[in-house]
Every structure is written in C-alpha cells, then in structure tokens.
Amino acid sequence: MKITAAVMSEVGKPLTIQQIDLAEPKANEVLVKIKATGVCHSDLNALEDATTPTPTVLGHEGAGVVEAVGPNVTCVKPGDKVALSWVPYCGTCEFCVTGAVHLCESAFGPMFDGTLLDGTTRMSQDGETIYHSSLLSTFAEYAVVPEMSCVKIPDEMPLAQASLIGCGVATGYSAAVNAAGVTPGSTVAVFGIGGVGVNAIQGARIAGASKIIACDVKAENLEIAKKFGATHTINVAEENAEEVLCSLTGGFGVQFAIDCSGNTRATESAWKGTRKGGTVVVVGAFNPEKTINLPAGGFHRLGKVLKGSFYGDAQPFRDFPIIANLYLNGKYNLDDLVLERIPLEDINKAFDGFHDSCCVNVGRSVVEFD
Incomplete structure (x- = not known):
C-alpha cells in the first residue's frame, strides 16, 4: 500500500515528506493506522547519528488503531486501540522467563540494523529499501510492527496522550x-x-x-x-x-x-x-x-x-494499561505533556525546538493524523 511518511534521507538533514510503499504484515506482525506520535529527543539523536541506516522512517512514540494482523497474532485484533512499545520482547529467553522482559536482547540487533525482528523491512520506494526505526517508524500514516509492540488500551483513551506512554511516560x-x-x-x-x-x-x-x-x-x-x-x-x-x-x-x-x-x-x-x-x-x-x-x-x-x-524496568503489557486507566480516572497528568499538536508536514519544526535552549522540554510535540 502507498503511505505518506517523513523520511530521513541524510544524517542531520530535515526530514522530507514522501510517498512510500508499505508491505503487508508477516507472521506475528500487525498493521497499525497511526493516529498520533510524539517527537522525542531520541528521534533527534537518531537523526544526528551517523550509524542510523538511511533512508529510514523515524518515530518510536506512537498510538493508533489496528488495521490488520498477520498469521499467529493473538494479542490484538482489527479495531483495537493500541499504544506502541519500542522494546518488544521474545518471552522465551533467560531474562523474559524470569520476568525481566525489559532486559530481553531480541530486539536490539534488528533495531540497530533498521529492520523488523526477522531481519527484513516492510518499507520501500521504487524497489529500494527504506529502514525502520526502533521497530516502529511512527512518523507515517501506517506502520507494520511486531505483535509484542502492540499494547491494547481502553477505547476511551485519547490517542495523542496515549502516544506518549510508550517511551518517556512509561x-x-x-x-x-x-x-x-x-x-x-x-x-x-x-x-x-x-x-x-x-x-x-x-x-x-x-x-x-x-x-x-x-x-x-x-x-x-x-x-x-x-x-x-x-x-x-x-x-x-x-x-x-x-x-x-x-x-x-x-x-x-x-x-x-x-x-x-x-x-x-x-x-x-x-x-x-x-x-x-x-x-x-x-x-x-x-x-x-x-x-x-x-x-x-x-x-x-x-x-x-x-x-x-x-526503560524503568517497565513491563509494557502490565504497565501501559495501568497508566492509561490512571489517566482516565484523573490520577495521571498526560494532558500537560502534549505541548502542541502538529500535522506531519510540520514535523521539522518540532526538531528545531530541540535546539532552542529557551524551549519548554517537559513534554512533546505530537503529530496527529486525520
């Protein structure tokens, strides 16, 4: 499918809005329609890092709605609202079986290579590979992500606030x-x-x-x-x-x-x-x-x-819903963390703000789609 995305083509250069191709999810993968994504300082770090593979679609704080699922997916179904975790875990390694899922190493090789967990990508343009960022790439209308990155949240949860849960909040x-x-x-x-x-x-x-x-x-x-x-x-x-x-x-x-x-x-x-x-x-x-x-x-x-x-020793499938429900019950302040809401076309303005020492940095600019 054709999607619109903000693409990092060169280290340190502004992102460009492009039409790219997104393949269908494979086994244990989910297609998510991204509704909101925070712009985090870690995205700036990736933009300025010479080891980041290019071209790539950045973004790792996202929330949206499940559009489709690949074979073997059981955690979510189409129509579910999800907050995305940029640190999926395997569930079977030495760390996972003892409950320390935040220490699972399964994601880091693919993450540094700019792929999904199977070592391949789902994004391309004119037949040329476009790489993933943190296995999510939320600076796009849609993303194919690992099932273990998709944490179901309550239907009443607003997605701008939900998008922030997956990184700095958690x-x-x-x-x-x-x-x-x-x-x-x-x-x-x-x-x-x-x-x-x-x-x-x-x-x-x-x-x-x-x-x-x-x-x-x-x-x-x-x-x-x-x-x-x-x-x-x-x-x-x-x-x-x-x-x-x-x-x-x-x-x-x-x-x-x-x-x-x-x-x-x-x-x-x-x-x-x-x-x-x-x-x-x-x-x-x-x-x-x-x-x-x-x-x-x-x-x-x-x-x-x-x-x-x-990651604060987070366990996403336990902690994300807790935070969401605390917010819905008026006990957790996510509203004041949304500093501004911008369209994808203005994403470079959010990056410019990181270089302004007078800019408020307690919160996020949030890109909203639709």
Whole structure:
C-alpha cells in the first residue's frame, strides 16, 4: 500500500515528506493506522547519528488503531486501540522467563540494523529499501510492527496522550514504581526534570511518597514539576543539592533518588543525598567516556543500592494499561505533556525546538493524523 511518511534521507538533514510503499504484515506482525506520535529527543539523536541506516522512517512514540494482523497474532485484533512499545520482547529467553522482559536482547540487533525482528523491512520506494526505526517508524500514516509492540488500551483513551506512554511516560513512571520501588510515606529526589523526570515524579506520587524533590538547573522546569506532584524543588545551579536534600529529610537524606539527567555529576550528587540503606536509580543515558566517582571510605557500611534501569524496568503489557486507566480516572497528568499538536508536514519544526535552549522540554510535540 502507498503511505505518506517523513523520511530521513541524510544524517542531520530535515526530514522530507514522501510517498512510500508499505508491505503487508508477516507472521506475528500487525498493521497499525497511526493516529498520533510524539517527537522525542531520541528521534533527534537518531537523526544526528551517523550509524542510523538511511533512508529510514523515524518515530518510536506512537498510538493508533489496528488495521490488520498477520498469521499467529493473538494479542490484538482489527479495531483495537493500541499504544506502541519500542522494546518488544521474545518471552522465551533467560531474562523474559524470569520476568525481566525489559532486559530481553531480541530486539536490539534488528533495531540497530533498521529492520523488523526477522531481519527484513516492510518499507520501500521504487524497489529500494527504506529502514525502520526502533521497530516502529511512527512518523507515517501506517506502520507494520511486531505483535509484542502492540499494547491494547481502553477505547476511551485519547490517542495523542496515549502516544506518549510508550517511551518517556512509561520509563519515568516505571523507574519510580518498578525500578526504585518507591514506598508510601517515603522521600524521593528526581534529578533531571524533562519528559522522563516529570513522569518519575508522577510515579513517586502515585506510589504514595510524602516528599518529592525535583532537582534541575532550569527554574522553568522546576516550576512545571510542581504541576506533576513535586512538593519541593532544588535549583542545582544555585544550591548544593545534597545539603538541601539532607536538610529536607531531618539530616538523613532521601530514601530514593532517581536520576533522569544522563549527567554523571548528578548521579554522584544523588548518591551523596541519599540516606543509608537508600536506593539510587539511573535511567538517563551517560556519555560512555564519562565516569562515576563515589567515595570509597565506609562504602560497605552505607547499605545503599546504585542501580541502572533500562526503560524503568517497565513491563509494557502490565504497565501501559495501568497508566492509561490512571489517566482516565484523573490520577495521571498526560494532558500537560502534549505541548502542541502538529500535522506531519510540520514535523521539522518540532526538531528545531530541540535546539532552542529557551524551549519548554517537559513534554512533546505530537503529530496527529486525520
């Protein structure tokens, strides 16, 4: 079938709107009519990454309606509303069978190669291959995706808000609820108040934390954090975060710290501002050339946990519906994460916003179809 898509033809160049061909879904694949897709900073990373195969259709935060299913598909049927997960899992490997589906490696080879799980693509133009992004490629009217990327959501769920669940929302929420295991009445610090950080705040609020302390360098982001549940804020460019964290917690430090910043210095600060027996969860991606420096003296007596968390330890088929129902029950704020709604033709404007240091980055521009 012919579809309209935003195609990345060259690294670092604007996307171009093109007509391309999309093949039918094969076994264990689903054809989804994309209704909405968020434009994430990770899409910019892919656009500027020389290892991204081209031409490719980017986009990994999407929601839509199932149009057709390939052989063996059992999780969804035509007409179902779905939120898409960019990390499908096999269900049979060492990690999956023990419940750690977020650590399944089945998707990453194909993901880096720009294919679907079977190593082939479904998109082309004049007989030439067009590659997939994150096994989804949601910057298009339709997408063929793995069945394990399709999570059914309630019919009443608005799809602009649903499109954001599959990446930053699930990562932040799950970092608090799953990876950290925030407990009722506890104290939590969140470093890096962007699209992931505000959802870590929401996860901590839903888990029942008594104090949620937002830490960032941007005063605007800290003010926004209050809308999502932050009870206190620390501007780390002006204050010593660990000292303030201790002062807000009777001198002990917080019980949980979640670092969404991708900055190793923030992780070090989070560690120092966490009490004995506390937990520090890192979901931000570090520059691989950086190192984390933690004090060695008395390390064994602190009883602290430092944990890296991919995707917030999310289990999409469990967590996506939970988040959707929390939203529908008025307990989760997705509305304020939709910063603007744009047509596909304006997608490059959303990318331009990432280069504007004054632009609000707590949320997403959402491309809506129809």
